[in-house]
Amino acid sequence: MHVPDGFINAPVSAVTGVIAAGAIAVSLRGARRELDERTAPLAGLVAAFIFAVQMLNFPVAAGTSGHLLGGALAAILVGPCTGVLCVSVVLLMQGILFADGGLTALGVNITDMAIVTTVVSYAVFRGLVKVLPRKRRSVTVASFVAALLSVPAAAVAFTFLYSIGGTTDVAVSKVATAMIGVHLLIGLGEAAITALTVGAVIAVRPDLVHGARGLRQRLKLRVNGELVDTPAPEATAPVAARSSHRTVWITGLVASLVLAGFVSFYASASPDGLEKVAKDKGIDTKVEKHATEDSPLAGYGVKDISDARVSGGLAGVIGVGATVVAGTGVFWAVRRRRTSDTSPASVPEGV
Incomplete structure (x- = not known):
């Protein structure tokens, strides 16, 4: 659903740029509360994983494919504010390095694919976990539903932006019907990927899943005829916990690569939902040349490498590496800022 330059006019693109900048600023502050020494590296990995999975277009209808948006996955794993930042990092890497998603449309893409999907999915997720049984399976079920609804929500958001800033004269009703219809199908793929990933992490390290915090029940032991809480795993085996965390990170990185x-x-070579609708309805007639379409990695291939398999694979590996480095750098900086803000030296005298 990457919107290219030329779909949305300059005024609306500028407004969404301001919205995106404001949301990122708010998310940077919110991420300080969500991130700790365990989850900061995980957030960078989540961004890289989203980048990798977005390369895997899956068929949803004749001549149409879809791919992960990632807002729901990021929000549930590392928190909604950090989730907005994760997807924004991915969109920035894709736009600059791979000419995927317009640069003047970056605000549109962040608003649509990072903000809308994260806010909608996490609101649905939190609502469901409050009414479902307090079990790990409930987190997986809630993840599925939240991810499913986040994709058509993004389609509705794009349709709204097109209705006020579209550069072509196509009836909004036609755009809405086509966009929402195909993205309901894409939402099923998004839901499956999200639920499987969240379920896999919960099975190994539920304490690393932001959305599962507060749902874990402490195991009890019977001592002298009375049930008592067992010590927290981190307290009893900190070395093992760190080792497990490292294993999760390495496994995730290898999987992404x-x-x-x-x-x-x-992956499917068919156009994704937005590309297909744009072509069928004629809203791509004013698409503009991408500012970085001559970059060495444009189109997810390495320039001057003729073998498509090697070119695409190497571009994917470079993308994962660049995203994990950029994402981890951002989240470690946010984490360090939180640490400095809460250190004794930063507390005024008399407090």
Whole structure:
């Protein structure tokens, strides 16, 4: 659903740029509360994983494909504010390095794919976990539903932006019907990927899943005929916890590299939902040349490498590496800012 330059006019693009900048500023402050020494590296990995999975277009209808948006996955794993930042980092890397998503439309894409999907999915997720049984399976079920609804929500948001800033004279009703219809199908793929990923992390380290915090029940032991809480795992085995955390991170990074570097070659070559609707309805007639379309990695291939498999795989590996470095750098900086803000030296005298 990456919107290219030329779909939305300059005034609306500028307004969404301001909205995106404001949301990122708010998210940077909110992420300080969500991130700690365990989840800061995980957030960078989540961004890289989203980048990798977005390369795996899956067929949803004849001649149409879809791909992960990632807002729901990021929000549930690392928190809604951090989730907005994760997807924004991915969109920035894609726009600059791979000419995917217009640069003047970056505000549109962040508003649509990062803000809307994260806010809608996390609101749905929190509502469901409050009424479902307090079990790990409930988190997975809530993740599925939240991700499913986040994709058509993004389609509705794009349709709204098109209605006030579209550069072509196509009836909004036609755009809405086509966009929402195909993205309901894409939402099923988004939901499956999100639920499987969240379920896999919960099975190994539920304490690393932001959306599962507060839902874990402490195990009890019977001592002298009375049930007592067991000590927290972190207190009893900090070394083992750190080792497990490292294993999760390495496993996630390897999975991202394999998906982007190898599996992506077998992804559907059909246009995604927005591209298909744009072509069928004629809203792509004023698309503009991308500012970085001559970059060495434009189109998710390495320039001057003729072998498509090698070119695409190497581009995917570079993308994952660049995203994990950029994301981890951002989140470590946010984490360090939180630490400095809460250090004794930062507390005024008399407090």
